[in-house]
Amino acid sequence: MIEVQGLKKGFRSGRGRSARQVQAVDGVHFRADDGCITGLLGPNGAGKTTSLRMVAGLLVPDEGRVLVDGIDVAVDPQRALARMGVLSDARGLYPRLTARENIVYYGRLQGVSRAAALQRVEVLAEVLDMVPLLDRRTDGFSQGERMKTALARALVHDPANIILDEPTNGLDVLATRALREALRRLRDDEGKCIVFSTHIMQEVQRLCDRVVVVSAGRTVADGSVDELLQRSGQADFEDAFVHLAFGPEALAP
Ligand SMILES: Nc1ncnc2c1ncn2[C@@H]1O[C@H](COP(=O)(O)OP(=O)(O)OP(=O)(O)O)[C@@H](O)[C@H]1O
DSSP, X not given: OEEEEEEEEEEEESSGGGOEEEEEEEEEEEEEOTTEEEEEEOOTTSXXXXXXXXXXXXXXXXXXXXXXXXXXXXXXXXXXXXXXXEEOSOOOOOTTSBHHHHHXXXXXXXXXXXXXXXXXXXXXXXXXXXXXXXXXXXXXXXXXXXXXXXXXXHTTXXXXXXXXXXXXXXXXXXXXXXXXXXXXXXXXXXOOEEEEEESOHHHHHHHOSEEEEEETTEEEEEEOHHHHXXXXXXXXXXXXXXXXXXXXXXGOO
């Protein structure tokens, strides 16, 4: 389970006199439960990536805190991070290594024994439907094949919590469907807590048990798709999102 409380993060942008403060995150909070897929939905620049980078311990918040299975990331980062698998947009794989070697190598870096990592590869290859890829060098892999390998790598230490930043970026429709199916299996078969960011409505509607709407750095709404439709009084989820993220006036023709 991941709990995010009152996160804030600002950046200084530019130099000298033209430098100014950008408030990337200005009050993001949510709770993501085990066995649930939670989507962070927001427009470009809403602060989703910055929030997830703080959750993953890659950025230190100015304010607020992140609890991973009750462990404060700022207080005990090692224990908190060991409970998370993170798939960011940097999906760097070693091109000369096979998919299996990439995954096992990362497992070793995470402190997993070679035998356990090799065993985990077999399980993940089934869940992610990538058995035929395992013994190919990743050099020349398609975007979808890279994504699956990177996801398996992020999950090799069997973390209870999975964080994905815009995971379907650059994937075609079949690879996107395969990823969705993999995330559902990780939720249903393994009871994982899954948090991902996106600005794609259909993705949220098809996949999420819970949606956190982020706008201008803040959590502005939180609930299931049906709850958000009800709360906004809209029949269409895109309209509901625009209403919640930008206010009812943004829906005017
Ligand atoms: N390192 C940085 N320095 C300066 N500004 C930053 C930095 N990182 C993010 N920002 C700014 O913070 C705001 C939030 O950015 P962030 O990448 O978190 O948004 P996002 O919701 O993930 O957007 P997108 O959907 O476009 O990826 C943006 O205005 C961005 O320009």
